[in-house]
Each structure stands twice: as structure tokens, then as C-alpha cells.
Amino acid sequence: MRTHTIAIHILWSALLLSIFSGCYSQPAPTRPTVWHADDRRPILEPQEETEGQWALWDGTDKMIFYRVGQFLNVGRSFRAIGTWVGLTDPLEAQNINAFDEVPDSTWFTNRHHVNRLSQDTLARGATKEQGAPDMTGPWEAISGKESLGSTPGFVIRDRKNDLYLLKFDPPLHPEMTTASEVISSRFLHAAGYNVPEHYLVEVDPSRITIGEKATFRGRYHVPRPLTQDDIRAILERVPHQPDGTLRAMASKFLPGVPKGPFLYAGQRSDDPHDRIRHENRRELRGFRVMAAFLNHTDTKAANALDMYDPQARYVTHYLIDFSSTLGADNADPQLPRFGNEYFLDFATIGRSMAGAGLYVKPWEVPLRMEFPAVGYFESDYFNPERWRPTYPNPAFLRTTLRDAYWGAKIVTSFTDQDIDTIVHTGGFTDPRAEQYVADVVKARRDKIGRHYFSLVNPLDHFEVKERNGTNLVLRFENLAVLRGYAPNDRPAYRYRVKRLVKFGIDSVILPQQVVHQPTLTIPHGSEVVEPAVTSDDVTLAVEIQTSYDEGKQWSPKSIVYLRCDPKAKRFQLSGLDRES
């Protein structure tokens, strides 16, 4: 009997440990107020990661074995149950700062959604003035393989000694793949991700020469010398323009030493800066929304790359290969089911079997391909929550509403003009195709904005001002109103103020108030609020909810923390939390 009792105690303990340990997301005041991660200090050169580059294993693992493993992870499973029954919140991203934002790092740089980029900068993306391949000298082909993904292409060296990966379009869909690569790379760069420089170029086949040591990975992927026949075979499959030139996308090789893909789960053991498990990084979780926006279905590990800078001696993390974005799936148009279900999607298969064919999936519609240069890209059936990459991405599986809201903020920061500018860089010859892509991108952006701004209180850009030391004025912007996704443009805001007490009871110091302007008055300035102990700071929590129907329904809370340093004697913003 005693043994049983002990066993049951252990079981309960395991259950509770798993539910509660580490699953409380740190409240904002305890998170660092850091805007720049300190991850550029020199480190020893890490080993090359080799596992993620094999798409077959990566896909099989993520579709089957990883999912089973996650289920077997007692902590994660019990936490999932705890979340489901409302005992706890989902585990939030671990690299966010006190303001629920991502610090700049070797992974991500806050760009357009923080400081609007000019139209020129948006159009330029990651490219540089002298970065394009030299168009005057010969291009020396140095390597190739039977298929790069399934997009034909090879690697060249130009007269500047720069290396480029040349990728071409499929014969039935001229412009489709190259345009998708160029457009998506610019969106992702503006969003803040590290991407290679992508250039649209006209290739004169006569300029291509074979390098002395050029290799070709042919049958069974065995390297052999590259020949003119190999180049000819690749170019034969590429649509030619009337003047004999070929349209290509030149992706400049990234600076540094390649260290293989970064995985979307776990961390590098040999990079001391890599302290957050990748599936817990906000920029990778939030990437799900960006990927949905661009229909970037191929977010496998092999489409990420770590580069080690041998001079500065740190690792930078890049996203690469956007040939399966927008309407393209490498050398084919996207299938309608991609973006809506995984390649092997047990949930969809189960629904199909249980429904015995009577369940008709919304995307089972006749393939509507408006333009061959665009492929299959649509917004009618697009649902940001339902959107799926080709196979599960561990970071995406952990995306919480707060992560998604962060992603939605970035996506909705692109105005119509921004989108027109970036889509124009795709170089579509048919202006109707360009307009179509821009329209679909805008419609997808709007769906994302409407969806996530309705699930999370979309208040942002907080500012606090103190008047005479007695009153605080808290201003903010409602992104849903600002970006046109709110049901009406004069919502009501309900707020109350609590004073946080360490190791004690938080107290309400301002009962609930309702206003109709994004400006809250809090009569508790630094002169009024006294700390319990002189050396203590004072922290106020302002809980704000929004209603668009005169108070019938209120959004989840945004909680703004204001901290008064007793020495400085003034309040300042110290953090932000969002309920979801």
C-alpha cells in the first residue's frame, strides 16, 4: 500500500512539475529590456551541421517521428493538456524582451515595421550597389547538379570573383520561379530576416564558360567534371527569350564559411550565443505568419543556412531559397493543397476517411491559374490559421497567438504602396500578372491582420508622459484601427491600474475606467506614489481592453507596466504583456 502511495505521489509530482515547470511565461517586468542581443562576440569556429540538409529525413522526421517524440515528451504533453483545460498558458517565446518584441540579433533585425523603409530600400532588399553579377565578362560555371531542388540551375563565378547560384524558370511557366524568389526575398528582408542578395539577370548562354575544376553531381549524386553538354542540358529546359537570352535569378553566395542549415528545433551545442532553443525563438515562431503571407511552403531546415564570419568570428543565420513561395513550387506551380495541409497530414487524412468523401476540403476547387507566370496563388481560400507549410516546422508548431500577433504586425506594416513596389521587382512582363500578385498579397495581408488583430488586443506604440509628477498620460495606437481592420474606428477602451507588490498582494489603485480615445490618464505620478521602502521602485500595471461594440464584448487584455525608479523619480515604460 505504501509503495502505491509513493508511486501516486511521484505521478502527481511529475504531472505538476511538467505542467508548471518552465511553462509560466516570464511576466514582462522580469524580462530584460534589451533591444540588441549580445550575440556577436567572437566564438570558436563551430562544426558544420549536416543533418538538416537532407530533406527526406527532415520531412519524414517532422511529419512522423518528431510528432511522436513530442507526444512522448511528458512535460510537453502535460503542458499541452494543462493549456487545453485552462490551467496554464502556452509556453511563450523565450527571446522576447520586456516589450514583447524581438531584440536585434544575428537572427533578425527589426526593420520595416519599426522604422519604415523607403520605397527604394524596399525594392533593393538585401542587394547592394555593386553586388549584381558583372555583365561584361565571362561567367565561369563551377558546379552544377542534375536538379537544384527541382529548379534547373548551376553556380557561376563572375569577373569580380563573386559566386552566384543561377536559377531559371520552368519552360511552361516563364518568370514564375524567378519572380517568386526575388519578391519573397525582399519581403523577408524588409521584415527583418537575413536573406541572400537576389538579382534578376539576363543570361547570354555564350558568356558561360566551364571552369577548370568545375564539377557536376550527376547520376547517384556522384561528382564528375562539368561539361558543355551538362550546361546545354540545363539550358535546354529553360524558356528562351526572343533575343536568345535567358531570364535567371542570381543568388549571391553569402559571406563567410557555411556551417549548414540551422534546425528549427534545438540549438547548436558549439555556439555559445545559441542559448534559446530555436523552436522557442519568436522570430522563427512568428515566421509562420510571414510564411503564410508569402505562401512560403518550403520552410524545411535545408532552406536555412548558418554562416560563420572568420574575421568577426560569429555565426549569422540566414533564410535561403524562396523558389516555393507565392504561386511557385520550384519548377511547378503550387498545388492547391499545399499551404492548406501538410504533405502527409494525418488530420486531413483522418477527416477524409471519417467523412468518407462527403467532407469536401475548401481548397478542393478547380485549379484557377490566372497567369502561368504566377502559378497557383490565391487569397479566396487562404486562412492564416489553417495555413500549413509542406511539412511541420517545429517552430511553427509552437507559435502562440502572441507570436502570431507579432508576425501579423510585421505583415500588416506593408502598405499597398510597399507591396506594389516590392512586387514590381519581380519583373513580370505582363502588368496584369504583376497586378494580380500584388492584389493577392494585399488580400492575404488583410486576412492576416483581421484574424490576429481580433484575437489579441492590437494596441502598440505605447508612450507615457508624466505631468507635474502627479498624473501619467499613457498613449498608444490601435493597430486594427490604424491599419483598417477594426469593425469601427472609434472603439472603447476599458482600463484599470494595479500596483504590483513583491511577495504580496497586488492592489487595484484605479478602478475600471472607460474612454474612447487611445489616451489614458492615470493620476498616480511619481510624486504621488510612495514606495514601501525608500530604495524600492514602484511598478504599476495598466490593464487595457478594447471593445468595438460599445462594451458588449471586450478583447483580451494588454498589460502595460510602468516603473518608477525611486532615484530618478519618474515613471517610464518597463514592459508589455498581452493576453491571448
Add this chain to the structure above:
Amino acid sequence: MKIHIHSAASLLSWTLLMFGVIHERADASPSPNDAVLQKAAQQPDSTQVHEETTPSRTSDVPQGSTPEDTDNTWVNRLLAAPEYAWTGLTYPLKKFAIAYEQHDLMNRALDLFLNDERTGGVYPRFAIGGTLSSGIGLTAFDNNLFRSGKEARASYLLATRENQVGELFYRDPSLFGSQWTLQTSGFWLNFDEGHFFPGGGRSREEDQTNFALTQLAWDVTLGRRLIGDLSAAITGRLLIADAQPSDRLPTTPTFVTGNNSSMTALAIEPSIRYDSRDNPFRPTTGWFVEGAFTYTDQVDRDEFRYLGYRVEAQRYIPVFRGDRVLLFRAYLAKQDGVGGGSIPFYELNLLDLNNGLRGFDRGRWQDEGALLFNVEWRFPVWQDVEGSIFLDEGQVFNDYQDIGLKRFRYSAGGGLRFVSNRKFGFRIQVAASEDGVLTLIRGNLEFTRQRAATLGF
């Protein structure tokens, strides 16, 4: 009970420990200092701006330490132990998958078995179900013989020394460049696990008897398209068979016609066919109608001489873009002895799991006549995998007067079909009937003599 109380106490103690006094509800009693704050809250706003205090994003100096992953604790790692064990278990698979991709093992394997164009080669076969209960073997094929679209195939399947089946097949879609097609196939069977249920439509499951059969059937068919989807063919057949009681008990009685005897016979079968299906391997719409007469005459004795005819109609109705297909099938076959001849029992019309009545064991229903209706609903599940739900009803009979509504036997079930637009198919089906539940697993090379038209199934 005591254990449960202990458990609840344990849960409560943990809960209290975790929540403790760290966080309290917001509407708890105010602290002494709050009275001052409340009072201050009633004071009017001041309009004088003191200072803006929003933190700067642009400072290059980190204002605090870089966030740490609080999820990466020893407790969580401990709780993830089963996941780590699972990862260890899958490690060999990982290594294989990586080697598979790295060394292009698929193409190496295909090159081992198939030619460069993938139109011919040799591949191993495994079978469960069909004429034999199970077996392994080889198939050699060339679907583009002489680079002229001619097809040839040789297959062999072995279960035990007494249970073997082989097939040779050749098809010329344009005989000497004409509109005639030539198809010839040899079917050789040697097995000792044949089932025969004496009593025809009235037989019971426990009436099963066992026989051994050695058989060679060689067909030569000449056919041509008449007009549109209408075509005609004439088949000549050599049939050599020897049936004996099996060593397995109970054995088929020797008085059953054709048992414990051999036969060498010739047959001729004219047939006419209307086939408007969009794809013979994965039909989604159209009709398949076929009628055939068969005259069989024993050449070494006068014991067996019979006439047979069969009519089959299949209708494929596309539902929702053709992704879902409703299939109706009707099948009638009848044989009669002529000129005082009789029909060997193993040539009688048959309804069983291989012949349209999928919930019944091999050889379950056999008589001179067979009537069968099937309805099947096919729907997409994943990629080239279709689900199906079906209802079969059929009966065997001796004379048409025997046909009765109450004599129909039913089977119903469902399954999955792997289908492609090429000559490959695989299905797994579960069918239930009054005799029980049967599972069928098979590929498209059935090793079943096409006595009953099994196209589309």
C-alpha cells in the same frame, strides 16, 4: 480510497506550493499605501508635461542581459526522457534515410531492377490473397518491347512446393501495323488448397471441401475497334486441367463432376465490348459493358462440353470534379452443358473474395449461374490513395428459376486503394459478410484467370 485522499493532498500541496502567495487576485484587499494612491486618483489632471520616458530602441548598448531559455531546465529535460529514448530508437532510420538520399539509393535500386526508361525490368513480388493465400515471386516485364509499344510480362509466384502460379503475357496493340490487337496469355496453376462448397447457393460455410488442381490455360485473343468505343474480340483457349482430392481434410468428394479426373479442352469465346471509361486504370467516368459467349469442348474425351455466356456492365459516375466516383456494376454469367456434356466443378461460375463478393472466402459460391451487383463509393484520401466503401450482393444458381431475392448474399466493407494512372495498383480492403470478416491485400497483378470480368475492381 485512502490512496486517493493522499493523491488529492499531494496535488493540493503542489498546487499551493506552485501558486503560493506569490500572486494573488487583483481584487484582494488594498495595501496601506493604496489609500493614498486612491485619494490621488481623484485629483484633477495636470496639463504640464514633465518628461517623456519611452525607452529608446536605437541605443546600441544592450540595456540588459540577453534573454535566456527558461524552458530549457533540468526538469524539462528529465520529463523529455521518453522523447530522447524515442529519438534513439529512430536513429538507425535516420541514418538510413540520410544515406538513401545522399547516395540516391532509390535510383540505384530502380536501376538494379528496371531499365533506364523504366519501361522494363525484373522486380520481386509479394502477395497476400489472390488465387494463392500468399507467396513470393518475381515479375519480368517490358512495356515497350522492341520500342514499339508491345507489352510482355512473365510472373511467377511461389507459396509452397504444391502451391505455385505463373503467368506469361504478351500484347501487341497493333498487329503488323493493323488495327487488330493481339493478346496472348498463359496461366499455369498448381495448388492443393482449392476450396469447393458442394450445394451451390445453399451451401454452408462448414461444407467446405479441399481439392488440388493443376491447370494450364492458354488464351489467344484477336481484337479490334469497331467504331468509337465499341470493340470486338475473339479468343481461342487451350485448357488442360487435373483435379484431385487434396491432402487437406475434408477433401472434395470424388463424385463431384470433374474431381479425380483430368481434362484437355479447347474453347472459343467471341466477345464484344463498349468501353468509354476515361482511364482504364483509374476510371472516373464512363461505361464498361462486355458480353461474351464461350464454347468449351473436351478433346481427349467426351465428358465435358459446355456453353457459357456472361454480361457485365460497369458505370462510373463522377461526383464533385471526378474526385469522388460512384460505381455501379452488374454481372450475369451462366453455363450449360451441351450435347450431353457436363461442366467440371472448377470451371463453374464463382462468386467469392476474388470474384466480386468480397466478404466470402475463396470458392465460397459456385454454380452454373452467377448474378452479382456491386455499388462502390470511391473518394480521395491522400495523394494517390483513395478510400472506398462498397456493398456487394450476389447469388449463384443452377437454373434461372432458382434466382430469388432471399437468396442474395451480401457483403459490405471499405478500404484503401493506391491507384495511379499507370499500370500499378494496390488495395487493402476489409469486407464483412454472414461468414465473417475478411481482409484483402493485393496488387494489380492478380494471378486470377479472367473468368469473371474483374476490371475496375
